[in-house]
Amino acid sequence: MPPLLRAEEITVSFGGRRALDGVSLTAEAGRVTGLIGPNGAGKSTLFDVVCGLRRPRTGRIRLDGRDITREGPARRARRGMSRTFQHLELFGRLSVRDNLLVAAELGPGRRHAARTADAVLARLGLTGVADDAADALPTGLARLVEVGRALVLGPRVLLLDEPAAGQDAEETRRFAALLRSLADEGTAVLLVEHDMSLVMSVCDEVHVLDLGAVVASGPPSRVQTDETVLTAYLGEVRP
Amino acid sequence: MDQFLAFTVVGLSTAAVYAVIGTGLVVTHATTGVFNFAHGAAGMLSAFAYWQLAVGWGWPVPLALAFVLLVLAPAFGLFVERVLMRPVQALGEAERLVMTVALLTGCIALARWVWDPNTARPLTPFLADRPALRLGPAAVTWHQAITMAVALAIAAALWVLLHRTRAGTEMRASVDDRALAGLTGADPLRATRLAWVLGIQLAAVGGILIAPAVALDAQQLSLLIVSAYTAAVFGRLRSLPLTFLGALVVGLLEAYLAGYLPQNDYLPGLRLAAPALLLFLALLAFPHRRLRGRDRTPVRVPLPTVRGSLLLAGTVVLFALVLVTVLAEDDLLSYGTLFPLGVIALSFVPLAGYTGQISLCQLSIAGIGAVVWGHLGAHGELWALPVAMLVTAAVGALIALPALRLSGIYLALGTAAFAVVLDRWIFTLPAFDVLGVRITFFDQGSVTVSGPDLFGLRLTSPSQLLVLSAVCLALASVGVAALRRGRFGRRLIALRDSEAAYATLGGRLLVTKTAVFALSAGIAGLGGALYGMQLQTVTADQFNLIAGLPIFLIAVIGGLGAVGTGLFTGIAFVLPAQLMSGLGSWVHDVTALLVALAGMGLAHSPSGVLAQMRAEWAPLGRNRPLLCGLLGVLGVCWLLAALDVANGWLLLAIALVTALLLRVRAAAAQRPPTDIPPEWWGVRRPWRSEDGEVLSRATIAAG
Numbered sequence: 001m002p003p004l005l006r007a008e009e010i011t012v013s014f015g016g017r018r019a020l021d022g023v024s025l026t027a028e029a030g031r032v033t034g035l036i037g038p039n040g041a042g043k044s045t046l047f048d049v050v051c052g053l054r055r056p057r058t059g060r061i062r063l064d065g066r067d068i069t070r071e072g073p074a075r076r077a078r079r080g081m082s083r084t085f086q087h088l089e090l091f092g093r094l095s096v097r098d099n100l101l102v103a104a105e106l107g108p109g110r111r112h113a114a115r116t117a118d119a120v121l122a123r124l125g126l127t128g129v130a131d132d133a134a135d136a137l138p139t140g141l142a143r144l145v146e147v148g149r150a151l152v153l154g155p156r157v158l159l160l161d162e163p164a165a166g167q168d169a170e171e172t173r174r175f176a177a178l179l180r181s182l183a184d185e186g187t188a189v190l191l192v193e194h195d196m197s198l199v200m201s202v203c204d205e206v207h208v209l210d211l212g213a214v215v216a217s218g219p220p221s222r223v224q225t226d227e228t229v230l231t232a233y234l235g236e237v238r239p
Numbered sequence: 240m241d242q243f244l245a246f247t248v249v250g251l252s253t254a255a256v257y258a259v260i261g262t263g264l265v266v267t268h269a270t271t272g273v274f275n276f277a278h279g280a281a282g283m284l285s286a287f288a289y290w291q292l293a294v295g296w297g298w299p300v301p302l303a304l305a306f307v308l309l310v311l312a313p314a315f316g317l318f319v320e321r322v323l324m325r326p327v328q329a330l331g332e333a334e335r336l337v338m339t340v341a342l343l344t345g346c347i348a349l350a351r352w353v354w355d356p357n358t359a360r361p362l363t364p365f366l367a368d369r370p371a372l373r374l375g376p377a378a379v380t381w382h383q384a385i386t387m388a389v390a391l392a393i394a395a396a397l398w399v400l401l402h403r404t405r406a407g408t409e410m411r412a413s414v415d416d417r418a419l420a421g422l423t424g425a426d427p428l429r430a431t432r433l434a435w436v437l438g439i440q441l442a443a444v445g446g447i448l449i450a451p452a453v454a455l456d457a458q459q460l461s462l463l464i465v466s467a468y469t470a471a472v473f474g475r476l477r478s479l480p481l482t483f484l485g486a487l488v489v490g491l492l493e494a495y496l497a498g499y500l501p502q503n504d505y506l507p508g509l510r511l512a513a514p515a516l517l518l519f520l521a522l523l524a525f526p527h528r529r530l531r532g533r534d535r536t537p538v539r540v541p542l543p544t545v546r547g548s549l550l551l552a553g554t555v556v557l558f559a560l561v562l563v564t565v566l567a568e569d570d571l572l573s574y575g576t577l578f579p580l581g582v583i584a585l586s587f588v589p590l591a592g593y594t595g596q597i598s599l600c601q602l603s604i605a606g607i608g609a610v611v612w613g614h615l616g617a618h619g620e621l622w623a624l625p626v627a628m629l630v631t632a633a634v635g636a637l638i639a640l641p642a643l644r645l646s647g648i649y650l651a652l653g654t655a656a657f658a659v660v661l662d663r664w665i666f667t668l669p670a671f672d673v674l675g676v677r678i679t680f681f682d683q684g685s686v687t688v689s690g691p692d693l694f695g696l697r698l699t700s701p702s703q704l705l706v707l708s709a710v711c712l713a714l715a716s717v718g719v720a721a722l723r724r725g726r727f728g729r730r731l732i733a734l735r736d737s738e739a740a741y742a743t744l745g746g747r748l749l750v751t752k753t754a755v756f757a758l759s760a761g762i763a764g765l766g767g768a769l770y771g772m773q774l775q776t777v778t779a780d781q782f783n784l785i786a787g788l789p790i791f792l793i794a795v796i797g798g799l800g801a802v803g804t805g806l807f808t809g810i811a812f813v814l815p816a817q818l819m820s821g822l823g824s825w826v827h828d829v830t831a832l833l834v835a836l837a838g839m840g841l842a843h844s845p846s847g848v849l850a851q852m853r854a855e856w857a858p859l860g861r862n863r864p865l866l867c868g869l870l871g872v873l874g875v876c877w878l879l880a881a882l883d884v885a886n887g888w889l890l891l892a893i894a895l896v897t898a899l900l901l902r903v904r905a906a907a908a909q910r911p912p913t914d915i916p917p918e919w920w921g922v923r924r925p926w927r928s929e930d931g932e933v934l935s936r937a938t939i940a941a942g
Contacts, residue, residue, distance in 0.1 A: 052742075093540050102744065107744070
C-alpha cells in the first residue's frame with residue numbers, strides 16, 4: 001500500500017540559496033512521522049510546499065498516489081490536508097469557538113459545523129476559553145487552538161509545526177496522548193518539533209533535515225544515536 | 240520630426256518635475272516606511288505660498304524661493320513628522336495611511352479657504368523674458384531647461400547624500416529596522432526628520448516648477464502626484480534611478496498622447512487619465528515583496544447583537560421622521576444627503592473593517608450607481624434600483640481581481656488610481672454602444688435623477704426621499720450586522736487575520752475577496768442612487784476621488800469595524816456643514832479642514848470614536864428612569880419644534896445639554912459591583928465596558 005503522503009525530490013531556492021535540496025519523505029496513515037532539524041534546516045519551508053503555500057522549483061507532492069503539486073492550498077485542504085504554523089496564524093479578532101467554526105464551515109462537515117467545533121473544543125479541553133478572543137490567549141493555549149482548528153476539518157494528513165512550544169510538562173504529556181490517539185484513528189501526522197522527548201516518545205519514524213537535505217531517517221531509537229544527526233545538532237566534536 | 244522633438248522636449252521637462260516629486264516620495268517612504276498620500280498636496284501648498292510671496296506680496300523671486308524651500312517646506316516636514324506621524328509610528332500601516340489622507344484633505348481645504356478658488360493666480364515661468372534655447376530644430380524654454388537641470392542636480396545630490404554621507408547611511412538603515420539601527424549608533428529619529436524635510440522640500444521644488452504650466456488649483460495640483468506615484472512605483476518605492484526612468488516614461492507618454500492622440504470625443508479624457516491608468520498597470524506589473532505589505536494591527540470588529548442592530552435601525556428611521564417634521568423643504572434636501580452618504584460609508588465596513596481591503600473608490604462606484612439609476616429609473620422603475628446595485632457589484636468584482644495581488648497602501652493606491660480613471664476619463668465619455676447596449680454616463684454634463692415608484696406611490700417630495708434613504712440605511716445596517724454575526728462575516732475576518740490559514744483550511748481567496756468587493760460596491764451603488772435622488776441632478780465632480788476622501792476619513796474616525804459607522808459618517812459629514820451653512824461659503828472648507836484635523840487625531844482612538852461613545856453612553860442606556868426622562872425631554876422638544884412654537888436652535892441645545900447631563904448622572908449613579916473585589920474583575924468575571932470608568936471614578940473619589 002503506497003504511503004498517504006509522499007514528497008519527492010523537493011527543491012526550493014530563495015535567491016541563490018537552496019532552502020530545500022532534493023528532499024524526499026513519506027507520511028503514512030496511522031503513524032506519527034517526526035521532522036526534526038536545527039533552525040533554518042528547511043522544515044517549515046517543506047510544510048509550506050506540502051500544503052501548497054509555496055511552489056517547489058522541482059519535485060512532486062503526491063497524496064494517495066495522486067500528483068497534487070500544482071494544486072493550491074484550498075484544494076489540498078479539501079483533499080484532507082490541514083496544518084498549523086510555526087508563527088501563530090490564528091484569526092485573532094474572532095473568539096476561539098469562531099476560529100474552529102470558520103474551519104468547520106469550510107470543511108466536509110459544514111452541515112454540522114457547530115457540533116463539530118464544540119466536539120473538538122471539548123476534546124482539547126478548550127471549552128472554558130471558547131468565548132475568549134483568540135489574540136488574548138497565552139501562547140501554549142493559542143497553539144492548541146490552532147491544532148483544534150486543523151482537527152475540525154477531520155484531516156487525513158495533519159501537519160503540525162512546533163505545536164508544543166509554550167506548553168508545560170503536563171500539557172505536553174496530554175498532547176502526546178492526543179497525537180497517539182489521532183494516529184490510532186488513522187490520521188497521518190507529520191510533526192515538526194524541537195521538544196525531543198516528545199518527538200522520541202510519540203513518533204513512529206523520524207526524518208532529520210539539515211541545510212535543506214534529509215541527513216537521516218528511521219525509528220527514533222536509531223536516529224537519536226546517528227552520528228550525522230549528532231553532528232547536525234551539536235557540530236563537529238573534536239578530540 | 241520637428242513636432243516630435245517639440246513634444247519630446249515638453250515630455251522631458253514634465254518628466255523632470257515628476258522625477259523630482261517622485262524621488263521625494265521615495266526618500267520619505269524608503270526611510271520612514273510611510274507612503275505619503277499628501278506629497279502632492281505639500282507641493283501644491285508650496286506653489287501657493289510661492290505665488291503669495293512672489294506675486295501677491297511682490298517679494299523678489301530668489302527671496303521667495305529661498306523662503307519657501309528653506310523655511311516653509313522644512314518647517315512643514317518637521318510638523319508632519321512630529322505632530323502627525325510620530326504618534327502613529329507604532330500603530331499599523333492603515334493608520335499611517337489615514338494620517339496622510341487626512342493631511343491631503345486638510346491641505347486642499349486649507350488652500351481653498353485661504354486662496355479663493357474662483358480667483359485666477361497665474362505664475363510666470365522662470366526667465367520667461369529670455370528667448371528660447373535652440374537645440375537643432377527644437378526650442379527649449381529657459382524654464383524647461385532649468386527644470387531638467389534641477390532634476391539632474393537633485394539626482395546627483397541625493398546619490399551623494401544616500402551613499403557617501405553618514406546621514407544617508409542612517410536613513411537607509413532606519414527603514415529596515417529602526418531599533419536595530421539605533422543599537423548600532425545611528426539616530427533613527429534624526430534620519431526620519433531628515434527624510435520628511437527632504438521629501439517635502441522636493442515636493443515643493445516640483446510644485447513650484449510645474450505650477451506655471453498648469454492652473455494654480457488646489458485639487459489639480461494635488462492630483463499631479465498621481466504621475467509621480469507612477470514614477471515611484473516604477474522605482475518600487477526604493478530605487479531612485481528606476482523612479483527617474485518611471486518619470487521619463489510617464490512624462491513622455493503624456494506629451495505624446497497630447498500631441499498624437501486622435502481628436503474625437505472619446506479620447507481627451509484618456510490623456511488626463513493616462514498616468515492613473517499607468518499607475519494601475521505598474522502596481523500590477525511589479526508584485527514585489529514590498530508591494531505586498533501586511534498590516535499587523537487590524538481594526539477591532541465588535542459583534543453586534545440582534546437587539547442592538549434593530550435598535551440602531553429604529554434610531555435611523557426615527558431620526559429621519561424627526562428631521563421630516565422639523566425641517567423646511569429646502570433644508571430637507573441638503574440634510575437628507577446624510578442617509579445616502581451613510582449608506583456609502585457603510586460599504587467600508589465589510590470591505591475595509593472586516594476584510595482589511597482599503598478602497599478609496601467607493602464614492603466613484605456610488606457615482607456609477609447614481610448614473611445607472613438616473614438612466615434606467617428615469618420614470619421611477621423600481622427594478623432599476625437592484626439593477627444599479629448589480630452593475631456596481633460587477634464593477635466591484637472587477638476591482639477584486641487586481642486586489643488579489645495588492646494589499647495595504649498599494650491597494651489604496653490602486654483604487655485611488657481607479658477613481659481617477661473613472662473621474663477623468665470614463666465619466667467624461669459621451670454615450671457609446673457595447674454589443675448593442677447603449678452605455679451612457681454623465682452625458683458630458685449632468686444627469687437628472689428622480690425618485691422611485693414604490694408600488695404605485697411615486698416618491699418625489701424631499702421628505703419622502705429622505706425617509707426612503709433612511710429606511711435603506713436602516714436595512715443596510717441590519718444586513719451588515721447580520722453579515723458580521725453570520726458565516727460570511729466570520730470568513731471575512733478570518734481572511735483578514737490570516738490569509739495563509741484561511742487558504743490552508745480550504746477557503747478560496749479569490750471567491751471571498753470578489754464576493755466582499757461586490758457586496759461592498761453594491762451597497763455603495765445603492766447609496767449612490769439614493770444620493771442622486773436627494774441631489775436631483777448629479778455631475779461627475781460630485782463623485783471624484785477628492786470628494787470621497789472625507790467620507791473615508793470620517794468612517795475611519797467612527798471605526799471601520801462598527802455597523803453604526805454609516806449613520807455616524809452621514810451625521811458627521813452633513814450636519815456641521817449644514818448647521819453652519821448660513822455663516823458663509825467658507826464653511827465648507829473649514830468643515831473639511833475640521834474633518835482632516837479629526838482624522839489626524841486618530842492616534843488617540845485607533846479603534847474609532849464609536850466604541851468610546853458606546854462605552855460612555857452605556858450607563859444611561861441601562862438606567863431605565865433616566866433613559867425615560869431623556870426620551871421624554873426629546874419627545875417634548877420634537878413636539879415643540881414640529882409645532883414651530885419655539886426656536887429650533889434653542890430646542891436642539893436643550894436636547895443636547897439634557898442628554899449630556901443625564902449621561903453624567905447615569906455614570907455617577909452606577910455603583911461598583913460589590914460581589915467581586917475590583918482586583919478580580921476581568922478574572923473571576925468578564926471585564927465589562929463600564930468597569931474602566933467605574934474604577935477611575937473610585938480612584939478619583941479616593942483622592
